[in-house]
Amino acid sequence: MERIHSYLETHKALRGSALCVLFCIASVTLFMVFTAWVFIGLPGATPDRFRDVVFPSIVLSIALICEVGISWIIHKPDRRPFWATFALVSVAVFLGMVLVSIGVIRGNWMEVMKELFRYGPVFLRRG
Numbered sequence: 844m845e846r847i848h849s850y851l852e853t854h855k856a857l858r859g860s861a862l863c864v865l866f867c868i869a870s871v872t873l874f875m876v877f878t879a880w881v882f883i884g885l886p887g888a889t890p891d892r893f894r895d896v897v898f899p900s901i902v903l904s905i906a907l908i909c910e911v912g913i914s915w916i917i918h919k920p921d922r923r924p925f926w927a928t929f930a931l932v933s934v935a936v937f938l939g940m941v942l943v944s945i946g947v948i949r950g951n952w953m954e955v956m957k958e959l960f961r962y963g964p965v966f967l968r969r970g
Contacts, residue, residue, distance in 0.1 A: 848915075848916075858916060861912075862913060862916060862917070865913045866909075866913060866936065866939060867939075868905070868906075868909050869905075869906045869909035869910050870936055870943050872902045872903070872906040873903075873906045873936060873937070873939075874940045874943040875899075875902050876902050876903045876906065877940065879894075879899045879902070910932050910933055910936055913936075914928045914929040914932045
């Protein structure tokens with residue numbers, strides 16, 4: 844693994860491309876998990892174990908694997924512990940997820956967020 848890490852350190856273009864691709868995959872998959880979490884339990888939706896449990900778990904696993912990959916590429920052992928790098932990467936991916944949600948929802952983003960924070964996700968609503 845050290846050989847791969849040193850190879851990526853010497854080839855900056857490949858390192859930057861790998862980081863960009865992993866960041867995009869992690870942000871989009873985290874947005875997919877968030878969207879699935881918000882819309883699970885819509886009225887009239889048939890209960891489906893795959894859609895409600897398995898799919899979000901698989902997609903969240905992909906996002907976490909990408910985050911670990913980004914952390915491993917960025918991590919410098921002499922500067923900070925791996926968990927601190929992972930925490931910084933997690934915050935960056937969360938902010939990327941917010942940017943993806945703005946891009947997907949576009950003009951109605953503020954209204955959707957207001958409604959989400961006012962009423963909560965669909966499965967927590969009563970009525």
